[in-house]
Amino acid sequence: MPAAGLSILDARVLEAAADYCAEFTSAAPFPHVVIENFLDPAFADELLASFPAFERGNSVGDDGAPGGKSTLDRIRGLGPAYQRLDDAIKSPEFLHAVGQLTGIDGLIYDPWYLGRGTHENRNGMALDPPVDFNFHPSERWHRRLNLIVYLNPEWEPCWGGCLEPFRDPHADARPVCSVAPLFNRCVIFETSGRSWHAFDPIRLPPERDGLTRSSTALYFYTRDRPAEETAPRHTTFYVNRQLPVRIDEGRTLSRDDVAEIRQLLEPRDAHIRMLYAENTALRRAQDRGLTGHLLYLARRAYVRFRR
Incomplete structure (x- = not known):
C-alpha cells in the first residue's frame, strides 16, 4: 500500500525513477523529462471532472484586460480531488519522489500557490518564451522545478498548445522539441536562467472550437542552489518569437x-x-x-x- 503522498501517482512512475532522472539530467536544451500516465488513472479522471469553469478563474492579463487565459490558485476550494492533490504534493514522500525523478533534493512546497494552480487557455492563445522568476516572491527560496500535468482527453498535436523548449529565443525561430498537452502527460523541467519555454498558438478546428488547453501547474523550491546557477533576483521576462524560418529572402508572402x-x-x-x-x-x-x-x-x- 503506497504512502498517502504517493497514492496519487501511477505505480510505474517510481519504478522507473532512475531512468526518468537520467533523462531529466541529460535533456537538451535544459533539464526536463516527459512522463506519460503520471497520475493514477482514476485520480486523473477526478481532477478533470473537478476542473473549474473558465469564468471561475482569473482571466485578467498583465495589461489589466480580460484575456484568453484563466488561472486559479486556491485549488482546495475545487473539491475533494484537488484537496487530495494538495495534501499529497506537500507530503515528504511526494517531495522525495520528485527529487528521485530529477536528482534535486530538499524540495519545498509552496503553500501560497503563487503563480501555480489550474491553468486554462482558449483557442488562439499562445505563450512567447519566458524565463520564470527565480526566487519565491515572499521567501528566500530558489525556484527549482515546474511540474505540469495536462488534462486534455481530446487533443491532437496539430492543434497547437504544445510545450516548446528553446535554446535561445533571441536567435532561434524553432524550439528544440515539441510536447503535445495530452491527458495525464506530465512535464517536469528545471527553472533557471536558460529554461526558455513556450507553447505554440492553439488552432482548433471549427468543430472543436469550444475545447480549451487545461493543466495543473506546480512549482517547487529549495533553500539553496549551486552557486554557478544562482542569479540576482528577477521577475519573469519574455522574448517575442522570431520570424518563422520560411520567411526568408526571395519568398513571395502568402x-x-x-x-x-x-x-x-x-x-x-x-x-x-x-x-x-x-x-x-x-x-x-x-x-x-x-x-x-x-x-x-x-x-x-x-x-x-x-x-
Whole structure:
C-alpha cells in the first residue's frame, strides 16, 4: 500500500525513477523529462471532472484586460480531488519522489500557490518564451522545478498548445522539441536562467472550437542552489518569437504568411505600449508631493549647471 503522498501517482512512475532522472539530467536544451500516465488513472479522471469553469478563474492579463487565459490558485476550494492533490504534493514522500525523478533534493512546497494552480487557455492563445522568476516572491527560496500535468482527453498535436523548449529565443525561430498537452502527460523541467519555454498558438478546428488547453501547474523550491546557477533576483521576462524560418529572402508572402507576421508584431507593439504607459505612470508618481518637488529642483539645478 503506497504512502498517502504517493497514492496519487501511477505505480510505474517510481519504478522507473532512475531512468526518468537520467533523462531529466541529460535533456537538451535544459533539464526536463516527459512522463506519460503520471497520475493514477482514476485520480486523473477526478481532477478533470473537478476542473473549474473558465469564468471561475482569473482571466485578467498583465495589461489589466480580460484575456484568453484563466488561472486559479486556491485549488482546495475545487473539491475533494484537488484537496487530495494538495495534501499529497506537500507530503515528504511526494517531495522525495520528485527529487528521485530529477536528482534535486530538499524540495519545498509552496503553500501560497503563487503563480501555480489550474491553468486554462482558449483557442488562439499562445505563450512567447519566458524565463520564470527565480526566487519565491515572499521567501528566500530558489525556484527549482515546474511540474505540469495536462488534462486534455481530446487533443491532437496539430492543434497547437504544445510545450516548446528553446535554446535561445533571441536567435532561434524553432524550439528544440515539441510536447503535445495530452491527458495525464506530465512535464517536469528545471527553472533557471536558460529554461526558455513556450507553447505554440492553439488552432482548433471549427468543430472543436469550444475545447480549451487545461493543466495543473506546480512549482517547487529549495533553500539553496549551486552557486554557478544562482542569479540576482528577477521577475519573469519574455522574448517575442522570431520570424518563422520560411520567411526568408526571395519568398513571395502568402495570405497566411502575412497573418502570422501581423500576429508576431502585435505583442511587440503591445509590449512597447505597456512600457510607455509604465514610464508615464512612473514620471507622474515622481512629480507628486515633496519628493516630486525635490526632483524638479534637482533637475532644474542640473540643467542650469550644465550651461
